[in-house]
Amino acid sequence: MKKILLIEDERSMRLGLAHSLKSQGYSVKAVADGAEGIHLIGTESFDVVVTDLKLPGANGIEVLKAVKSASFDAGVMIITAFADVKTAVEAMKEGAYDYIAKPFDPDELLIVIERFFKQRELEHENIRLREEIRECKHFEQIIGASPGMQLVFDKIRAVAKTDSDVIIYGESGTGKELVANAIYNLSARRDKPFVKINCAAIPEALLESELFGHEKGAFTGAVQRRKGKFEVAQGGTIFLDEVGDLPIPLQAKLLRVIENRSFERLGGNESITIDVRIVYATSKSLKKEEETGKFRRDLYYRLNVLPIQVPPLRERREDISLLIRHFLGSIGSNQGKPDISIAPDALEALLQYDYPGNVRELKHAVEMAVTFCPGKVITLPCLPAEMRVQMPDLEHIQKDSCGESSVIERVKAYERDLIARVLEETGGRKKETAKKLGVSRGTLWRKLKEHGFTLPESDTDE
Ligand SMILES: Nc1ncnc2c1ncn2[C@@H]1O[C@H](COP(=O)(O)OP(=O)(O)OP(=O)(O)O)[C@@H](O)[C@H]1O
Ligand SMILES: [Mg+2]
Structure with a gap:
C-alpha cells in the first residue's frame, strides 16, 4: 500500500x-x-x-x-x-x-x-x-550493441533452441568461437560434452584419426585403439573450427557422418553411431572455396542450412568504444591496474582504426597498452604503431578552408601521406600494406595509381 x-x-x-x-x-x-x-x-x-x-x-x-x-x-x-x-x-x-x-x-x-x-x-x-538495453550489450560474454551484433544474438537464441547443425561465418578474430560457446551454453545439450577441434591446426595426416579415432594397428604408431573427437562428443556438441580447411577426402567422410550419423574408426569396420550436434565455423568463404573446387558442393549445401554471419568490426564501429571499455576493465583488473584509463588522443586513434584483425586485434592492443604503459593512463605512444595514425586536424581544416575542394585536397594529401608511411613500414609489400590499411589489394592498387606512386611491378610478395 x-x-x-x-x-x-x-x-x-x-x-x-x-x-x-x-x-x-x-x-x-x-x-x-x-x-x-x-x-x-x-x-x-x-x-x-x-x-x-x-x-x-x-x-x-x-x-x-x-x-x-x-x-x-x-x-x-x-x-x-x-x-x-x-x-x-x-x-x-x-x-x-x-x-x-x-x-x-x-x-x-x-x-x-x-x-x-x-x-x-x-x-x-x-x-x-x-x-535492459545495457544488458543486451552483453550476451553470453559477447559484447556488442550494434544492429549487426544484435542480429547475431537473435540468431544464437533461435538456433540454440533447435538441435540442428549450425555454421558460423566471420573473418578471423570476429568472435566465432564465442558464438559457438553461446550456442552450446544455451542449448539443451549444455550438460553434455562440448568438444572443439580446429581443422586448420592439425596436420592433414593426423586429422582423420583425430576426428574419427583409430583401431589398434591402423597405422604405424597406432599401438592401441583411440577414440576420435566425434566419439568423445557423444551425446553432446562438437565444434569443427575452420571447416573450410578440411581436406577433400575428409570432406567426403564428413558428409557421410552428417547424413548417416555414423562412421568407422580408421582401420576398423565397426560402424559407430553418434548423437552429436555439429557447430561449424570458418573464416573462409565456403562459397568461394566451392567455386574454386576446394570444397565439395554437396557438403557446402549441407552445411549452409543455418548460417550465422558475424560482421567484421569495421562494419560495426559503434561497438569499438564498448569493447575498449570492456577490455580496459577486465584486462586492467587482471593485471592489478583496475583504475587504468585512456587519454583522449589514444582513444581517438583506437576509434579511427580499421581492425583487419577484428576484435582480437583490439583486445591485444589494449592488453599490450595496459601491460607496457607506465602510469595509469594509456597514451598514444603505448599503442601499436599501426594504430597510432593521427587524423588530420579537422577543426583546422574547417577554419581556413575556403571551399569544398580544399577539404578534399587535404584529405587526399593525408591519404597519400598515410599510404607512403605504411609502404615504408612494410618495405613496399603491397599485400601487407593493403592489410595494414584495411583495404583490398584492388583498392590499394587504384590508390597507388591515383596518387602517382611508382612501384616496380615485381616488388610485391605475390
Ligand atoms: N564481441 C566480443 N566481445 C568480447 N570479446 C570478444 C568479442 N569478439 C571477440 N572477442 C575476443 O576476441 C578474441 C577472438 O575471438 P574468437 O577466438 O572467438 O574469434 P574467431 O572469430 O574464432 O577468430 P579465428 O577465426 O581467428 O579463430 C577472443 O579473445 C575473444 O574473447
Ligand atoms: Mg576461432
Whole structure:
C-alpha cells in the first residue's frame, strides 16, 4: 500500500484530507507539527509527503529538505495559503513535486497525487528499460550493441533452441568461437560434452584419426585403439573450427557422418553411431572455396542450412568504444591496474582504426597498452604503431578552408601521406600494406595509381 505523510496544523483540514486520502486506499499518517513530521521522515519511508508551508515546529521548506536528504524518492506536495504562492514556487525549485493553494477541493489533491504516482512509474519503467538495453550489450560474454551484433544474438537464441547443425561465418578474430560457446551454453545439450577441434591446426595426416579415432594397428604408431573427437562428443556438441580447411577426402567422410550419423574408426569396420550436434565455423568463404573446387558442393549445401554471419568490426564501429571499455576493465583488473584509463588522443586513434584483425586485434592492443604503459593512463605512444595514425586536424581544416575542394585536397594529401608511411613500414609489400590499411589489394592498387606512386611491378610478395 502506498504511504502518505500529511503535515497540516489546521485540525479540520487535516482530518478531512486524511479521510479522503484513506478512502482512496492510501495508508495515511497525519501530524500537526513540522518537527514531528521531520522526525517521521527520518524513521519511516513514505511515497508522498503533503505538507503545509506555515507550520509550528518547522516550516514546509524544512520538511521538503528533510525529504530530499532522506534516501527515498518521495514526492512532496506543498499546501499553501494564497498569499504564499511565491514561497511555494520557490519550494518547487527546491524539488517539490507540486503545490496547491487553499482553499481547494480534496479531489484536486488526489489528482495531483495520482499524477505523481503515474510519473514515478514511468520513470521506473524507463530505468528498467535502460538497464535492459545495457544488458543486451552483453550476451553470453559477447559484447556488442550494434544492429549487426544484435542480429547475431537473435540468431544464437533461435538456433540454440533447435538441435540442428549450425555454421558460423566471420573473418578471423570476429568472435566465432564465442558464438559457438553461446550456442552450446544455451542449448539443451549444455550438460553434455562440448568438444572443439580446429581443422586448420592439425596436420592433414593426423586429422582423420583425430576426428574419427583409430583401431589398434591402423597405422604405424597406432599401438592401441583411440577414440576420435566425434566419439568423445557423444551425446553432446562438437565444434569443427575452420571447416573450410578440411581436406577433400575428409570432406567426403564428413558428409557421410552428417547424413548417416555414423562412421568407422580408421582401420576398423565397426560402424559407430553418434548423437552429436555439429557447430561449424570458418573464416573462409565456403562459397568461394566451392567455386574454386576446394570444397565439395554437396557438403557446402549441407552445411549452409543455418548460417550465422558475424560482421567484421569495421562494419560495426559503434561497438569499438564498448569493447575498449570492456577490455580496459577486465584486462586492467587482471593485471592489478583496475583504475587504468585512456587519454583522449589514444582513444581517438583506437576509434579511427580499421581492425583487419577484428576484435582480437583490439583486445591485444589494449592488453599490450595496459601491460607496457607506465602510469595509469594509456597514451598514444603505448599503442601499436599501426594504430597510432593521427587524423588530420579537422577543426583546422574547417577554419581556413575556403571551399569544398580544399577539404578534399587535404584529405587526399593525408591519404597519400598515410599510404607512403605504411609502404615504408612494410618495405613496399603491397599485400601487407593493403592489410595494414584495411583495404583490398584492388583498392590499394587504384590508390597507388591515383596518387602517382611508382612501384616496380615485381616488388610485391605475390
Ligand atoms: N564481441 C566480443 N566481445 C568480447 N570479446 C570478444 C568479442 N569478439 C571477440 N572477442 C575476443 O576476441 C578474441 C577472438 O575471438 P574468437 O577466438 O572467438 O574469434 P574467431 O572469430 O574464432 O577468430 P579465428 O577465426 O581467428 O579463430 C577472443 O579473445 C575473444 O574473447
Ligand atoms: Mg576461432
